[in-house]
Amino acid sequence: VKRVLIAIGCNNYDRDGLDDLAGAEFDAKRVYDQLIQLNVGNYDPIGSRLFLSPTLDELRGALNGVLFEQGKLDTLTVYFAGHGLVNSVGFYMCLRDTRLGQFSTSAFGLGVLLSQIAEAQPAQTNIIIDACCSGGLTADLGIVPKSVSSGDAGSPAVTLLAMAARDQSAIEEDAGGVGTNALLDCITGRAFVQEATSALNLTEIGHVVADRLPKHGGQSPTVTSLNVHQRSIFCRNPHYQASGSNAFSKWDPRTFLDVIDPILVSHADSPADLIANVERLTDGLLTRAKGLLDRFREPEVLAVCIGALLPFCGAYPLVQKHVMHLLQKISDIVRNRLDELTEDTKANKYVLLCRFGGMGDLYAIPLRITKIIGWIGACYHIDKVLGREDSFPIKQYTELMDHLIADYPLSISIMSDTQGPYIALALSAAHELGLQSQAEDILSLLFRSVLRTKGVIADSHIEPKLLLNYLICRSLEDFSNDLSLVARPSETITVLLRCASVLGMNDVFDDALQDLDHIALNAYITDDYGGYSKRYVEGGENASFVIGHGIWRVSDLDAAWPEEAAQRPANLSIQGGAIISSLIFPDRVPWFVLAPSVRKSEA
Amino acid sequence: MTTESDKAKKSAPRREYFELEAESQAINSSIVEMLQALQRQAISQKLPEDNTLHYTHGKKWSNRTNPHAIDGGFQEHSVEWRTPFKDLVEGDLTLIPRFIQHTSEEFQRQVSTMIYSSIDKVTAMTGNIVSVKEAGSFPAAFLEMLGKIEFGVDKQGNASMPEIHTGTDPKKMIAELEAQPPEYQAKVERIKSEKMAAALAAEAARKSKFKVGKQ
Numbered sequence: 001v002k003r004v005l006i007a008i009g010c011n012n013y014d015r016d017g018l019d020d021l022a023g024a025e026f027d028a029k030r031v032y033d034q035l036i037q038l039n040v041g042n043y044d045p046i047g048s049r050l051f052l053s054p055t056l057d058e059l060r061g062a063l064n065g066v067l068f069e070q071g072k073l074d075t076l077t078v079y080f081a082g083h084g085l086v087n088s089v090g091f092y093m094c095l096r097d098t099r100l101g102q103f104s105t106s107a108f109g110l111g112v113l114l115s116q117i118a119e120a121q122p123a124q125t126n127i128i129i130d131a132c133c134s135g136g137l138t139a140d141l142g143i144v145p146k147s148v149s150s151g152d153a154g155s156p157a158v159t160l161l162a163m164a165a166r167d168q169s170a171i172e173e174d175a176g177g178v179g180t181n182a183l184l185d186c187i188t189g190r191a192f193v194q195e196a197t198s199a200l201n202l203t204e205i206g207h208v209v210a211d212r213l214p215k216h217g218g219q220s221p222t223v224t225s226l227n228v229h230q231r232s233i234f235c236r237n238p239h240y241q242a243s244g245s246n247a248f249s250k251w252d253p254r255t256f257l258d259v260i261d262p263i264l265v266s267h268a269d270s271p272a273d274l275i276a277n278v279e280r281l282t283d284g285l286l287t288r289a290k291g292l293l294d295r296f297r298e299p300e301v302l303a304v305c306i307g308a309l310l311p312f313c314g315a316y317p318l319v320q321k322h323v324m325h326l327l328q329k330i331s332d333i334v335r336n337r338l339d340e341l342t343e344d345t346k347a348n349k350y351v352l353l354c355r356f357g358g359m360g361d362l363y364a365i366p367l368r369i370t371k372i373i374g375w376i377g378a379c380y381h382i383d384k385v386l387g388r389e390d391s392f393p394i395k396q397y398t399e400l401m402d403h404l405i406a407d408y409p410l411s412i413s414i415m416s417d418t419q420g421p422y423i424a425l426a427l428s429a430a431h432e433l434g435l436q437s438q439a440e441d442i443l444s445l446l447f448r449s450v451l452r453t454k455g456v457i458a459d460s461h462i463e464p465k466l467l468l469n470y471l472i473c474r475s476l477e478d479f480s481n482d483l484s485l486v487a488r489p490s491e492t493i494t495v496l497l498r499c500a501s502v503l504g505m506n507d508v509f510d511d512a513l514q515d516l517d518h519i520a521l522n523a524y525i526t527d528d529y530g531g532y533s534k535r536y537v538e539g540g541e542n543a544s545f546v547i548g549h550g551i552w553r554v555s556d557l558d559a560a561w562p563e564e565a566a567q568r569p570a571n572l573s574i575q576g577g578a579i580i581s582s583l584i585f586p587d588r589v590p591w592f593v594l595a596p597s598v599r600k601s602e603a
Numbered sequence: 604m605t606t607e608s609d610k611a612k613k614s615a616p617r618r619e620y621f622e623l624e625a626e627s628q629a630i631n632s633s634i635v636e637m638l639q640a641l642q643r644q645a646i647s648q649k650l651p652e653d654n655t656l657h658y659t660h661g662k663k664w665s666n667r668t669n670p671h672a673i674d675g676g677f678q679e680h681s682v683e684w685r686t687p688f689k690d691l692v693e694g695d696l697t698l699i700p701r702f703i704q705h706t707s708e709e710f711q712r713q714v715s716t717m718i719y720s721s722i723d724k725v726t727a728m729t730g731n732i733v734s735v736k737e738a739g740s741f742p743a744a745f746l747e748m749l750g751k752i753e754f755g756v757d758k759q760g761n762a763s764m765p766e767i768h769t770g771t772d773p774k775k776m777i778a779e780l781e782a783q784p785p786e787y788q789a790k791v792e793r794i795k796s797e798k799m800a801a802a803l804a805a806e807a808a809r810k811s812k813f814k815v816g817k818q
Contacts, residue, residue, distance in 0.1 A: 351617075358686075367621070468634060471699055
């Protein structure tokens with residue numbers, strides 16, 4: 001996937017009829033220098049070219065090389081500053097050897113460029129022309145090849161920005177062409193375009209340029225788009241960091257990852273760029289997260305960074321190293337949060353009630369508890385990945401669990417199927433740390449809550465507006481009209497049964513399993529933890545079970561349990577990344593943490 | 604002794620751990636929406652939706668062309684409900700239906716009080732008050748009441764009978780009225796016919812005031 005920029009500035013005209021210009025090369029160089037930067041336009045510095053007063057042959061030859069000898073292009077951006085001419089056929093860019101009397105053969109026709117684009121088929125093409133009469137390029141749109149103009153899915157998208165109308169001159173000032181100045185203002189952030197997305201496309205920039213130019217008088221830019229069926233990236237949005245508050249007002253790791261993912265696709269072949277872009281996009285958010293009351297927002301943002309980089313861990317040692325660094329950062333922060341929590345729970349029994357919780361806390365407290373113990377349990381598993389589990393703060397974890405069991409016994413319950421990964425991580429960590437008594441107490445409380453509700457727990461993807469319905473149905477013990485609210489099959493109940501096996505509580509569970517007759521269970525086991533942060537993880541297997549139909553005891557589940565569920569990813573960064581991904585996307589459980597292992601106390 | 608760091612600790616905002624803001628706020632907003640629906644339902648049980656007006660601004664209203672209408676103002680209805688932290692921590696889900704039922708019943712009670720106190724004010728002003736004690740019996744008071752009130756006309760132009768809201772068992776009152784002699788029943792029917800005719804005549808007169816009056 002490549003982004004290529006061709007910037008052409010023509011000051012010198014050797015043949016008769018065309019005056020030399022003063023600032024065209026300067027403009028092309030400024031645009032090139034800005035866009036080629038990694039954190040601005042991120043165009044490929046090797047494939048991209050800056051042409052200063054080229055001849056027609058020089059440009060044609062180079063363009064052939066760019067369009068047809070570099071493999072498939074993701075984005076092609078062509079910038080031209082110089083004389084422009086228009087006739088009944090179309091628009092022409094005048095080059096060093098263009099003859100005024102024969103410009104249709106000695107200048108570079110836009111129609112020719114469009115034909116080549118149709119052949120090379122870059123996914124997105126941006127053409128910017130800061131030249132007199134450039135609005136005449138609309139004439140070329142009538143003759144563009146069918147593959148461009150058809151509008152069929154997959155046909156190349158083309159956006160054209162002409163800085164002057166067909167009958168207008170492009171004005172130059174001492175500081176450069178006014179159109180190019182306005183364009184650069186948008187790129188550098190001096191002009192505000194929008195703050196909602198991390199990248200800007202040429203269409204929205206064109207509208208801002210058009211709004212700004214009338215102030216200079218006599219120049220009316222036009223923007224034309226063909227086949228723009230998806231959001232394209234012209235350059236980064238310098239104002240996006242300012243919208244960090246938007247990202248937090250409705251914090252959702254998935255939405256945030258959706259913003260980062262498309263940007264990373266353009267850097268898939270450069271690990272340094274991948275890391276740089278993730279850092280650039282999250283730096284501001286991390287600074288803000290540190291100032292929030294929610295003490296777990298900061299590690300959540302870091303976790304999204306890991307989720308974004310996870311697909312690239314397998315290919316690049318540099319990304320692996322960075323993910324390991326992020327894992328350590330998360331572990332450090334979570335250890336600190338454990339200290340704070342231990343201190344706060346001692347000082348205030350009701351510390352887990354939220355400031356705007358209200359009745360909503362009836363749903364939120366059980367989730368909050370499992371999230372807390374889950375993140376801390378994950379911290380232990382990450383420490384194992386980092387090889388520093390011996391320094392894990394067992395004492396504080398024990399104290400916290402004891403507090404929770406004493407102060408929140410009825411809130412240690414299952415509300416939602418999203419609690420599965422947290423329980424798996426918390427109880428497996430507690431087991432390995434030798435906190436058997438705490439793990440057993442918590443598992444008993446959770447299992448009792450499942451028995452009370454007869455295994456009816458909220459679906460992982462329930463819409464927030466339906467949560468009240470779920471709570472009312474749950475309090476009335478009647479879901480006959482709202483079965484869509486319920487997780488069927490449930491992955492969290494599977495986690496409880498697996499935990500019972502790991503903790504040796506089979507007898508307790510077996511005695512009550514009849515009360516969950518017909519409950520459907522599931523365990524999604526991936527075959528590629530590299531893709532574990534995706535919205536839909538591909539491959540793998542959904543291992544399904546039904547209580548009372550093949551599963552009458554915990555040991556029946558053990559016997560039918562897929563062997564591959566125990567396999568940890570060999571790559572440690574992927575192993576840690578998978579654990580972290582399950583914390584921010586809790587509709588997946590890293591089953592390998594529940595594999596039989598040696599308890600710390602037994603080691 | 605209080606140290607500076609103690610003071611700083613006390614003034615520092617409380618730390619939160621996984622706010623789950625979207626979920627909590629969605630539940631709380633859904634409860635508010637449900638209460639609003641119940642309040643609308645409570646009002647519609649006393650006043651037809653057709654006769655209910657909604658204002659966006661200000662705190663009072665006046666009817667500038669009806670000298671008999673009394674000026675009104677918004678009245679605040681509030682319900683207090685305390686949820687002890689302990690109940691939330693114990694995860695008692697019956698809190699939600701109990702809260703909704705309590706709030707709904709309290710709103711209904713307050714709406715009823717407001718409506719009847721408004722009627723009371725108007726009848727005190729117009730003198731449209733009938734006393735069973737002074738009339739001598741309930742049937743006599745009922746007859747007197749029929750004589751005093753005006754019948755209305757609905758939007759389809761049909762005369763509408765008055766609604767009777769009772770504080771005691773209506774079955775008992777109806778039985779007492781039905782047990783009256785035929786002369787009493789005839790009198791009631793005569794008054795009803797006269798009132799209906801008067802209501803239709805008043806409606807015709809009202810409509811005739813339009814530029815193109817439709818009968």
